[in-house]
Each structure stands twice: as C-alpha cells, then as structure tokens.
Amino acid sequence: MIHIPFVGNPNTGKTALINAIAKSDLEVGNWPGVTVEKKEARFTYAGEDVVLVDLPGAYTLSPYSLEEKITRNMLAEEKFDGIIDVIDTTNLRRNLYLTLELIDMQRPMVLALNMFDDFTKRGYELDIDKLQEIFGVPAIPTIASRKLGTQKLIDAAIAAVKEQTIPLIQPYQEHIEKEIAFLIHAMPQTGLSPRFFAIQLIADDPYAHALAETLKENDLIEKAAKARGRLEAHMKLPIKTIITRARYEVIDRLLEVVLKKPILDKVLLSEKIDAVLLHKWLGIPFFFLIMMLMFKLTFDGSGSLVTWVSNFFQDFLDKYISLGLQDVAPPWLISLFTDGILSGMGLVLSFLPLLFLLYFFMAMLEESGYMARVSFLLDCAGRTLRIKGNAFISMIIGFGCNVPAVYATRALTTKRERIITILMIPLMSCSARLPIYALFTAIFFQEHQVLVIMSLYLLGIIVAFFLGWISNLILPSEEGKPFFLELPTYHMPNMKAVWVLMWPKLKDFIVRAGTVIVMASIILWGIIKLPVGTDPHNSYLAQTAKLVTPVFKPAGFGEHWEPVAAMIPGTLAKEVVISSLGTIYGVEIKNEMTRSTFKEDTIMQLKALKEAFVNAFLHMFNIHIESLNNVQPSTLQQKLRKQFASPLAAFSYLVFILLYIPCVSTMAAIRTELGMRWMLFETALLPLVAYGMSVLVYQLGLRFL
Amino acid sequence: MKLSELHPKQKAIIKSIGDIGELKDRLMELGVLCGEPIQVVRIAPFGDPIEIRIGDEHLALRNEDAQKIEVEAISQLRHRERKGLS
Numbered sequence: 001m002i003h004i005p006f007v008g009n010p011n012t013g014k015t016a017l018i019n020a021i022a023k024s025d026l027e028v029g030n031w032p033g034v035t036v037e038k039k040e041a042r043f044t045y046a047g048e049d050v051v052l053v054d055l056p057g058a059y060t061l062s063p064y065s066l067e068e069k070i071t072r073n074m075l076a077e078e079k080f081d082g083i084i085d086v087i088d089t090t091n092l093r094r095n096l097y098l099t100l101e102l103i104d105m106q107r108p109m110v111l112a113l114n115m116f117d118d119f120t121k122r123g124y125e126l127d128i129d130k131l132q133e134i135f136g137v138p139a140i141p142t143i144a145s146r147k148l149g150t151q152k153l154i155d156a157a158i159a160a161v162k163e164q165t166i167p168l169i170q171p172y173q174e175h176i177e178k179e180i181a182f183l184i185h186a187m188p189q190t191g192l193s194p195r196f197f198a199i200q201l202i203a204d205d206p207y208a209h210a211l212a213e214t215l216k217e218n219d220l221i222e223k224a225a226k227a228r229g230r231l232e233a234h235m236k237l238p239i240k241t242i243i244t245r246a247r248y249e250v251i252d253r254l255l256e257v258v259l260k261k262p263i264l265d266k267v268l269l270s271e272k273i274d275a276v277l278l279h280k281w282l283g284i285p286f287f288f289l290i291m292m293l294m295f296k297l298t299f300d301g302s303g304s305l306v307t308w309v310s311n312f313f314q315d316f317l318d319k320y321i322s323l324g325l326q327d328v329a330p331p332w333l334i335s336l337f338t339d340g341i342l343s344g345m346g347l348v349l350s351f352l353p354l355l356f357l358l359y360f361f362m363a364m365l366e367e368s369g370y371m372a373r374v375s376f377l378l379d380c381a382g383r384t385l386r387i388k389g390n391a392f393i394s395m396i397i398g399f400g401c402n403v404p405a406v407y408a409t410r411a412l413t414t415k416r417e418r419i420i421t422i423l424m425i426p427l428m429s430c431s432a433r434l435p436i437y438a439l440f441t442a443i444f445f446q447e448h449q450v451l452v453i454m455s456l457y458l459l460g461i462i463v464a465f466f467l468g469w470i471s472n473l474i475l476p477s478e479e480g481k482p483f484f485l486e487l488p489t490y491h492m493p494n495m496k497a498v499w500v501l502m503w504p505k506l507k508d509f510i511v512r513a514g515t516v517i518v519m520a521s522i523i524l525w526g527i528i529k530l531p532v533g534t535d536p537h538n539s540y541l542a543q544t545a546k547l548v549t550p551v552f553k554p555a556g557f558g559e560h561w562e563p564v565a566a567m568i569p570g571t572l573a574k575e576v577v578i579s580s581l582g583t584i585y586g587v588e589i590k591n592e593m594t595r596s597t598f599k600e601d602t603i604m605q606l607k608a609l610k611e612a613f614v615n616a617f618l619h620m621f622n623i624h625i626e627s628l629n630n631v632q633p634s635t636l637q638q639k640l641r642k643q644f645a646s647p648l649a650a651f652s653y654l655v656f657i658l659l660y661i662p663c664v665s666t667m668a669a670i671r672t673e674l675g676m677r678w679m680l681f682e683t684a685l686l687p688l689v690a691y692g693m694s695v696l697v698y699q700l701g702l703r704f705l
Numbered sequence: 706m707k708l709s710e711l712h713p714k715q716k717a718i719i720k721s722i723g724d725i726g727e728l729k730d731r732l733m734e735l736g737v738l739c740g741e742p743i744q745v746v747r748i749a750p751f752g753d754p755i756e757i758r759i760g761d762e763h764l765a766l767r768n769e770d771a772q773k774i775e776v777e778a779i780s781q782l783r784h785r786e787r788k789g790l791s
Contacts, residue, residue, distance in 0.1 A: 173718070173777065173779055175777075235718075235720065235777075236720065236721065245718065245741075245742065248742070249716070249718070249742050249779055252716075252742065253716065253779070270763075271746075274746075274747075274756075274763075278747060278749075278756070280747070280748070280750055281750070283749075283750050284750055372765075375765075376749055376754060376756065376765045377749055377750060378751075379749060379751075379753065379754050379765075379767070380749060380750075380751030380752060380753045380754070381751060383753075483754065483765075483766070483767045483770070484728055484732075484764070484765070484766065485754070485764065485765035485766075486762070486763070486764055486765075487756060487763040487764065487765060488763075489763075
C-alpha cells in the first residue's frame with residue numbers, strides 16, 4: 001500500500017489529476033472532526049495498491065485557514081510515502097512557496113507542472129531539466145483537463161517512492177541557515193523532518209511549539225527563541241517576514257535560472273536591450289552611434305527643405321515684393337523690407353524643417369526611455385562640472401546646430417546646470433561653420449584639410465570644458481536634488497506624447513526666438529546697407545571694421561579689414577561670412593533677374609517644394625558624403641590668399657570664427673531660456689574668449705612652428 | 706555590507722537606509738524598503754552611478770548614496786554548487 005498525497009495551492013487541478021490517474025470516481029468523505037471534504041482514490045499500479053489522497057488546497061504549511069491546517073496536520077502526522085506537489089505553472093512564483101516548505105519536509109516528492117499548456121501559450125518557457133537538477137526531484141508537465149502527462153507523473157511518483165528521491169535542500173540566507181543548523185543539533189528524533197521542525201520553531205509556529213512542549217523539550221524552545229531573537233535583531237524585521245522573504249529570495253533566484261519569459265515581455269526585452277546599450281564598454285560607443293544616426297537623419301532629411309525655404313524667400317517673395325513696392329517706396333525702404341525683415345523671417349522659417357526633425361528624434365528618444373539611460377551612462381562625466389549626464393546630449397546636438405541644443409537644456413532640472421551647459425554649447429562647432437573651414441582649409445591647408453578641421457572641433461570642446469569648469473567654480477552651487485533615476489522599460493513612443501514634447505519648443509522658436517532674429521536681421525541690415533546708397537567699402541560696417549581691425553594684429557589677421565568685417569554679418573548665420581566676403585570683395589555673382597511671370601514662378605516653387613520633400617526622404621536613407629570641395633569663385637580664393645599673411649594667420653582667423661558669438665538664432669534661443677542678462681553676458685564673453693584663444697594660437701604658432 | 710560594495714548581478718536584502726535626505730522618500734515610494742530583495746544590475750561605464758533592480762523596477766543611484774544603504778548579500782546559487790549538491 002503506497003500512500004501519495006496530492007498537495008498544492010487551491011485550484012491547481014489536484015482533483016482532476018487524481019481522476020485522470022486513478023481513472024475512477026473519488027471516494028468522498030470528510031476529514032475527521034471537520035466538514036472539509038476528504039477525497040481519496042485507490043487503484044492498482046504494477047500489482048501494488050496505491051492510495052492517492054487529495055489534500056485541501058494550501059498556500060503554506062504555517063496554516064491560516066482550516067484547509068491549510070488539515071493539510072499541514074496530515075503531512076506532519078499521518079503516514080505517507082511520497083508527495084505529489086501540484087503546481088499551477090501559470091502562477092509559478094506563488095506556487096513554489098509551498099513547494100519550498102514541502103522540500104524542507106525532506107520526503108520523496110514529484111512536481112506536477114499543471115496547466116502547462118496555458119503556461120506555454122503565454123509565451124513562457126521553463127527549463128525543466130534545470131529545475132529538476134536544482135530541486136533534485138522529477139518535474140512533470142501535465143495538463144489535467146486533457147489527461148496529458150498523468151501516466152508519466154504517476155510513474156515518476158512511484159519511482160520516487162521506491163528510490164526514496166528526497167528533494168535537495170534549498171538553502172536560505174547564510175545567517176538563517178546557521179540558526180537552523182544550530183537547532184537541528186539540539187533536536188530529538190521526531191516524525192517530522194528536523195529541518196522543517198527547526199524552521200517552524202524559529203518561525204514561532206504554534207504547532208511546532210506545541211509539539212516541542214509535548215516532547216518536554218523546553219531547552220529546544222529556548223534555543224529557538226534565542227535564534228529568533230538574534231535573527232530579528234540582525235534583520236530588524238519580524239521573524240515571519242524574514243522567513244517569507246528568504247523563501248521568495250530562493251524562488252526568485254531559481255526562476256531567474258529556469259524561467260524564460262516571453263520574447264514580448266517588455267521588462268525582459270528592456271533588460272536585453274540594456275545589456276547592449278548600457279554595456280560597460282559598448283555603451284558609450286553606442287550612444288555616439290545613436291547620436292550620429294540622429295544627426296544624419298536630421299540633416300539629410302531637412303537639408304533640401306531648408307534650401308527650398310531660403311530660396312523661396314530669396315528668389316520668390318523677395319522678387320515679387322520688390323516688384324510690388326517698386327513704385328511706392330524708395331529703394332532703401334524696399335531693401336530694408338526685403339533684405340532686413342524678409343530675410344530674417346526666411347532665416348527663422350528655414351530653421352523649421354531642421355528643428356522639426358531634430359526635436360522629433362529627441363522626443364522619440366525621450367519617450368522611448370533612452371534619455372534616462374544617457375544620464376546613467378554619462379552622469380559621472382558630467383559630475384566634474386556638476387551637471388547631469390544628459391547635458392551632454394545638448395552639447396552633442398550643438399555640433400549639428402546650436403539652436404536646438406539650447407532648447408534641449410530644458411531637460412535639465414536646475415538653472416545652474418542649464419547656465420553651465422548653455423555657456424558651453426556655442427563652442428560646439430555647428431554645421432554652419434563647416435563651409436567656412438572648408439573654404440579656408442582648401443586655400444591654406446590643402447594637404448591637411450581634415451586634420452585642421454578636426455583640430456578646430458577639438459579646440460572648441462577643450463575651451464568649452466574649460467569654460468564649464470570655471471563657471472562651475474564661480475556659480476554658487478545649488479542644493480541640487482539628489483541624483484535619482486528611474487530607468488523606465490523601453491516602449492514604443494506614443495506620437496501624441498512626442499508631439500507634446502516637440503510643439504512648445506517649435507512654438508517658442510518661431511514666436512520668441514523669431515522676433516529676436518528678425519530684429520537682429522534689421523539691425524545688421526542697417527550696419528551693412530547704411531548710410532543710404534553706400535557701397536560695401538564705406539558702409540557703417542566697413543567703417544567700424546577698419547577701426548577695429550588693428551586690434552587683431554596679435555592674432556595675425558589685423559592687416560586687412562575685410563575678413564573682420566565679414567564676421568559681423570556672420571552673426572546672422574555663420575555661413576554668411578562667406579557671402580559677405582564675396583560682397584565686400586565685389587566678387588559676388590549677381591542673381592540675374594530672369595524674366596518670368598508670377599504664375600510660372602509659383603508653379604516652379606511648388607515643383608521645387610515637391611522635389612525638396614522627395615529629396616529629403618531619399619537623403620534620409622542613403623549615405624552621401626559631402627565633399628569639401630567648394631565651388632567658390634576663384635577670385636574670392638585669390639583675394640583671401642592675399643589677405644592672410646600665412647596659413648597660421650588663417651588658422652587663427654578660423655579659431656576666432658569658431659569661438660566668437662554664435663548666430664543670432666542661438667542668441668535668441670539663449671534669451672528665451674535664460675533671459676536677456678545671460679544672453680548679453682554670453683555675447684560679451686565669447687568674443688573675448690575667441691580673441692584670447694586666437695592670439696594664443698597665433699603667438700604660440702609663431703614661436704614653435 | 707553596503708549596497709555600493711555589491712558586484713553586478715549580485716542580490717541582497719536591504720537592511721537599513723541611512724541618511725540620504727529626500728532620496729529616502731523617493732526610494733520608499735518605489736518599494737525600496739527594509740527587507741526588500743535588491744539586485745545590482747550593472748555599474749555605469751565610468752564606475753558611477755549603479756543600476757539596481759527592485760522587483761521589475763530599474764533605478765539608478767549614485768555610489769555616495771548607495772554607500773548609505775546597508776544590505777546583506779544573499780549567497781549565490783554558485784554557493785550551493787561549490788558544496789557539490791547540484
């Protein structure tokens with residue numbers, strides 16, 4: 001006669017399993033003295049009588065409910081040969097708690113992994129071999145409802161009884177194990193497993209306590225109390241909590257090894273992604289890769305549209321407004337309107353495609369959960385300047401365009417961080433400065449073009465960090481919020497949320513920064529075009545430049561006023577330096593006023609717009625390397641060659657170009673973010689830094705080259 | 706031992722949370738309580754901050770704060786393997 005109780009949580013399918021195995025109706029009675037049903041089934045297995053007992057559902061053997069009590073009493077007091085632990089596999093974590101208690105009883109045992117079909121349907125995977133290896137007992141997947149796995153289960157159970165397959169002890173934390181071992185040593189022989197008895201005694205289980213008392217083991221009770229006291233003092237927790245947590249600890253550790261969550265499990269997927277993106281060595285390179293990709297998509301995708309917007313303003317609006325005003329306004333007024341106001345508006349709007357895309361990708365990164373990771377990756381690097389890791393994102397964006405970079409500082413919490421970051425951003429060499437480098441290096445450094453350009457970028461970074469470091473020392477440190485990051489699970493960005501992140505920045509740029517840009521554009525128009533009817537050599541700009549130029553003698557370009565003059569309109573947008581040089585030297589190729597009708601032009605513009613969109617799309621997905629070969633009129637090159645005494649002087653000029661005031665759009669953005677005072681401060685500071693650096697470069701170059 | 710002394714992938718039980726200002730409340734809200742199991746997931750490339758896991762939540766803390774959190778390391782699965790039981 002082999003007695004095998006079926007133990008398990010409520011509703012795990014014990015009864016269905018017994019039915020399937022014994023192929024009989026259960027004999028239903030009552031447990032002695034209570035009204036809880038007792039179900040048994042008898043059948044013959046290989047000539048032996050086997051009794052299967054369906055124990056009431058229990059979550060634990062430290063009983064709360066009547067059913068649990070019966071189950072515990074049965075397991076503690078009645079004779080049986082082996083346990084079948086029925087587990088609802090879809091609820092593995094909770095079910096294994098009882099399993100651990102059963103393991104502590106150290107009796108032959110088999111696990112029935114019931115509802116295994118539902119479990120696999122959910123996309124989970126269980127490493128059953130590993131589970132068997134760890135527990136040291138067979139684990140059989142079963143589907144009681146379809147009578148699957150039942151034969152295997154009973155075979156395994158009988159074999160376990162015959163071979164006395166005792167489950168392996170799953171050790172808890174070491175200090176708990178110490179106490180258990182200590183109690184086992186002092187324990188008399190009982191029908192209970194010493195380990196189970198010891199744990200129950202430590203846990204102050206009334207049943208165990210009563211058992212010890214009947215055995216007159218007062219010494220044991222005292223020892224258990226001491227052990228409990230030590231644990232509680234050590235953990236500062238009630239004993240129940242200590243034991244419960246210890247068990248779940250074991251379970252979680254086990255599940256980590258044996259349970260494969262579904263592929264679509266977001267938590268797991270996130271962890272997998274993080275294993276790559278936050279990798280000790282690869283994390284930073286991946287960050288740069290993602291940034292580069294973002295840049296490529298932004299600039300390739302917006303380039304043709306930006307061009308279209310500027311062309312639309314220059315060739316179309318400009319032309320027709322000039323024509324319309326021809327008879328009603330003096331030429332200077334028309335010029336103010338078109339070259340001042342309109343070109344300012346054109347400048348603002350030409351930024352839109354670029355900003356739109358950049359903010360879009362930024363918002364996507366923010367929404368997907370990657371931004372928090374960047375802070376994690378770079379926090380330590382930013383700490384030297386007491387700024388957050390994600391401040392570096394702003395700086396990196398600065399290499400594309402300083403304007404969105406300034407807006408990106410909104411992600412930083414304290415004003416102090418934002419000030420330091422915004423002070424550094426203009427020193428990140430934006431893409432508008434590249435054509436100037438290209439033009440000059442093509443003339444003066446034909447052999448080492450790339451090297452020279454790289455060195456300029458590097459210089460910007462070095463100076464930026466120096467500035468950041470200084471301002472970190474000067475600015476009073478705020479009691480910053482403690483550093484704390486939640487790393488959210490990666491998820492697909494919700495487009496509405498992305499838009500909410502994007503729109504305020506775009507709106508701010510158009511409205512608030514836009515007005516500043518248009519104002520600046522008007523002022524600069526005044527400097528360049530006035531007095532009325534002037535030529536480029538006698539404008540206010542030229543006059544001022546002629547005055548100022550000697551100051552640049554120590555920097556190596558104080559001989560000729562033209563390059564100095566070109567820098568002032570260059571504040572509108574850095575690349576304007578080139579066309580200004582052209583204007584001043586008088587080598588500009590005048591746009592021919594082609595004779596065409598309004599209708600033709602409108603159609604042409606629309607066609608161009610369509611093409612721009614197509615190109616934008618195409619460029620996003622193919623890599624094309626911008627060559628640095630500039631098709632500048634060679635007269636400009638010749639002029640420049642004459643105007644700079646040496647390549648060193650030209651390099652010094654480029655250093656100045658790199659470091660002096662960024663464009664008015666950036667300034668407008670700074671005003672939006674930090675206010676007028678900081679904007680003016682930065683406008684004053686940067687030229688000084690630029691002057692200092694180009695003098696330093698030139699003087700050092702003279703001595704050492 | 707201190708939370709900052711754990712190795713990546715190592716698990717522990719939180720024993721006490723020292724004086725880390727308002728960070729303590731934030732952590733409490735997220736279920737970082739005494740007696741909770743906690744796991745160090747990884748350490749950032751520059752050695753700071755550290756990423757920890759509580760349940761399914763992933764958080765990052767700086768070392769300076771992690772030093773003020775007392776934990777008790779849980780013996781690893783390997784521990785049993787050393788004993789040759791599995």
